Amino acid sequence: MASSNSSNYKLNAAIEKLSCTDILPYKLENTEATCEFLKKVVEVLLDFVRSTNNRNEKILDFHHPEEMQKLFDFSIPDQGLSLQQLIHDCATTLKYQVKTGHPRFFNQLSCGLDIISMAGEWLTATANTNMFTYEIAPVFILMENVVMTHMREIIGPNWKKGDSILAPGGSISNLYAFLAARHKMFPNYKEKGIATIQGQLVMFTSDQSHYSVKSCASVCGLGTDNCLMVPSDIYGRMIPSELERLIIERRNRGHIPFFVCCTSGTTVLGAFDPINEIADICHKYGLWLHVDAAWGGGLLLSKKYRHPRLTGVERADSVTWNPHKLMGALLQCSTIHFKEDGLLMSCNQMSADYLFMQDKLYDIRYDTGDKVIQCGRHNDIFKLWLQWRAKGDEGFEKHMDRLMELTEYMVKKIKEQPDKFHLIMEPELVNVSFWYIPTRLRKVAHSPAREQELGKLCPVLKARMMQSGTLMVGYQPDDRRPNFFRNIISSAAVTEQDVDFLLSEMDRLGHDL
Ligand SMILES: *Cc1c(COP(=O)(O)O)cnc(C)c1O
Numbered sequence: 053m054a055s056s057n058s059s060n061y062k063l064n065a066a067i068e069k070l071s072c073t074d075i076l077p078y079k080l081e082n083t084e085a086t087c088e089f090l091k092k093v094v095e096v097l098l099d100f101v102r103s104t105n106n107r108n109e110k111i112l113d114f115h116h117p118e119e120m121q122k123l124f125d126f127s128i129p130d131q132g133l134s135l136q137q138l139i140h141d142c143a144t145t146l147k148y149q150v151k152t153g154h155p156r157f158f159n160q161l162s163c164g165l166d167i168i169s170m171a172g173e174w175l176t177a178t179a180n181t182n183m184f185t186y187e188i189a190p191v192f193i194l195m196e197n198v199v200m201t202h203m204r205e206i207i208g209p210n211w212k213k214g215d216s217i218l219a220p221g222g223s224i225s226n227l228y229a230f231l232a233a234r235h236k237m238f239p240n241y242k243e244k245g246i247a248t249i250q251g252q253l254v255m256f257t258s259d260q261s262h263y264s265v266k267s268c269a270s271v272c273g274l275g276t277d278n279c280l281m282v283p284s285d286i287y288g289r290m291i292p293s294e295l296e297r298l299i300i301e302r303r304n305r306g307h308i309p310f311f312v313c314c315t316s317g318t319t320v321l322g323a324f325d326p327i328n329e330i331a332d333i334c335h336k337y338g339l340w341l342h343v344d345a346a347w348g349g350g351l352l353l354s355k356k357y358r359h360p361r362l363t364g365v366e367r368a369d370s371v372t373w374n375p376h377k378l379m380g381a382l383l384q385c386s387t388i389h390f391k392e393d394g395l396l397m398s399c400n401q402m403s404a405d406y407l408f409m410q411d412k413l414y415d416i417r418y419d420t421g422d423k424v425i426q427c428g429r430h431n432d433i434f435k436l437w438l439q440w441r442a443k444g445d446e447g448f449e450k451h452m453d454r455l456m457e458l459t460e461y462m463v464k465k466i467k468e469q470p471d472k473f474h475l476i477m478e479p480e481l482v483n484v485s486f487w488y489i490p491t492r493l494r495k496v497a498h499s500p501a502r503e504q505e506l507g508k509l510c511p512v513l514k515a516r517m518m519q520s521g522t523l524m525v526g527y528q529p530d531d532r533r534p535n536f537f538r539n540i541i542s543s544a545a546v547t548e549q550d551v552d553f554l555l556s557e558m559d560r561l562g563h564d565l
Contacts (some may be wrong), residue, residue: 061092061139068136068550075135089135096142104151104165105545110521111157112150124148150524155545158554159524161319161347162544166380168442172435173382173469178548182431183218184407184421193418196433199440203373204389206352208366215396216389217423218432222346222374223264225388226313229370230255230268231309231425232390233340235399236369242399246273254278254302257313258290258325259531262344265313278307286532287477288323290314296333303337311340316362317348320530320538322481325349327364335367343368346386348481354452360479375436378455378482378542379448385432396423451544455482459539462551472559474498474506476536484539486559488513490565507534513562523557 062068067085072078075086079542103109109246115123124144133141151157153165177300181189183196200216218227233325234241250446253274257265259281269279272376280302282295299309312334314325327343332340343365351357352365352373365371375381390396401422408422421429466473466486471494496502510527517523527537539554 061096061143063088063092063136063139066136071132072138073132085135087238089139091421092139093142094144096139099143100146100149100151101153101165101167101170104153105155107155109151109154111154111524112518112521113148114518114521115148120148153522153543153545155543155547155550156523156553156557158539158541158546159526161377161540161542162374162383163540164380164545166382166439166544169380169382169435172438175433175438176434179431179434182421182430183431183433184419184427186416186418188411189431192431192433193420194396195437196420197418199433199437200389202440203387207368207371207389209375209388210366211391214389214391214392215393215423216387217396217420218384218429219388219424220426220430222262222372222377223267223342223383223388224384225346225372225374226262226264226342226344227268227271228388228396228424229313229340229342229372229390230272230311231526232370232395232399233342234272235308236340236392236395236503239398248307249520252278252307253311254280254309255309255311255313256280256282256295256309256339257296257344258282258284258288258315258318260284260288260290260318260321260323261313261315262319262346265344271564284323284325287480288318288321290330292326292329292333296332299333299337299339309337309339311342313342313344315348315350315367316343316345316365317481319347320483320528321477321485322348322479322483324361327362327367331364331367340370341368343371346372346374346452347377347464349373350448350452351456351481352376353448354456355449356453357456378452379436379439380542380544381436381439384430385436400425454544455541458546458548458551459481459484460539461556462539463550465551465555469555473555476533482541484541485536486539487536488562491563494565503532507536509562509565510535510537512565513558516561517557521562523554523561525554525558 067088070085075089146363152160152163157163183189183192186193196218204211204214204216217223219228238249255269255274257279266276266279269276280298282290282298284290303311306466312330314327316324331341348361352362369391374386376383376385403422408419410416459479462484463475463479466475472488472489474489489506490509493502493505514527525537525539527535529535
């Protein structure tokens with residue numbers, strides 16, 4: 053299959069020279085040409101889908117930015133280009149794009165190319181509506197309502213009456229939790245501002261949590277010094293007694309603790325903070341409990357893996373859950389859920405009278421746009437709804453169990469080759485943390501000095517992966533250790549053979565380092 057050869061995508065002679073003003077919506081008589089053009093675009097897309105799923109194709113064709121600027125014509129012309137040129141532009145764009153759905157792409161928490169979700173995104177783009185009012189998105193608004201209620205019911209039976217919204221990413225979902233918590237404790241803040249809070253607000257999150265939690269403190273006027281990083285144990289889980297110690301310490305200084313973020317699935321290690329113990333502390337001191345399950349939330353769908361990881365989640369006040377991570381929905385798809393209904397609206401409503409008129413034809417409770425701090429909102433629900441229709445709860449459960457099973461397989465394979473790989477810890481999620489050991493270090497006993505050496509090799513081996521285009525695995529340091537690899541299995545395309553390939557390819561590329 054010749055996939056990325058852009059010269060293949062010839063429009064027929066009658067339309068190749070046409071420009072955008074020769075087709076719809078300008079020329080009704082050229083409906084045929086419009087369809088020809090779109091079909092050609094779809095052909096380009098389908099070839100990308102095919103090559104994404106073809107293990108003989110590379111994951112990426114890497115070029116440095118200066119080189120890429122020479123290879124690719126990024127310029128904005130004075131005069132518009134032909135339809136044929138636009139088709140070539142589409143093909144060339146995808147030629148240099150990293151195939152995040154390739155079965156050997158293990159680099160990111162969001163990967164895989166779910167075909168149903170993609171079809172949904174295509175429809176969404178075609179419908180091109182805004183999600184603020186029922187008036188212009190009746191079907192999508194009702195879908196959002198149904199899927200959000202379903203997700204809350206999965207969080208806990210006592211959540212059915214709560215409220216939820218789709219946000220542009222987990223970071224913003226976490227921000228919504230912060231805003232609602234502050235609004236709940238200081239309802240006058242919205243109108244009167246910072247002066248209504250007599251004292252220093254402080255929030256708590258683990259030192260392994262996502263940086264967006266700390267960013268709330270900076271964005272919302274607390275200052276990052278007032279986002280306390282609670283120490284975690286060697287598995288990366290928040291230590292509840294440390295949380296309590298820090299709360300007491302800050303209370304004794306006259307500060308106002310109000311918000312605790314408990315991470316369910318940390319970004320690097322995939323650790324789950326103990327929700328029940330943290331909930332007890334929040335209850336004791338009257339603090340809002342937010343669970344950031346942006347990453348681990350998918351496991352709520354699995355009877356086998358939900359407990360003990362997410363046990364107690366129903367005791368939270370708010371939960372962030374990103375379907376665009378474990379569940380494989382296309383980017384972006386992130387949700388924030390609240391146990392209490394009404395908070396989002398009372399916290400964020402601005403009642404713009406040109407959008408949210410109170411005297412509309414229909415029940416204005418369906419105008420969700422005033423619950424958010426954006427105005428226009430992208431339709432992220434259709435692709436998730438369609439995907440859930442396709443899979444059912446059962447299909448999603450199987451998908452979660454499969455990802456975890458593949459992770460267990462990888463751990464087993466790593467342990468079978470202790471000369472070549474050093475497993476850092478038993479994972480709780482699909483994050484596998486390990487070092488690759490090249491030949492020269494295989495006989496050296498493991499020690500902090502060897503860890504430093506192995507850490508230095510990570511960027512070199514990663515560079516070789518990118519240059520060869522055959523594999524992508526991420527690495528990073530953390531506060532306990534130098535660079536190490538963090539492998540993510542979050543794509544339905546991955547099989548046991550791909551895991552075998554991953555390990556042997558790392559060895560092929562790195563044995564002489
Ligand atoms: C990915 C992630 C986020 C941020 O989500 P975005 O959609 O990338 O903004 C927040 N928290 C955790 C634990 C994450 O893994």
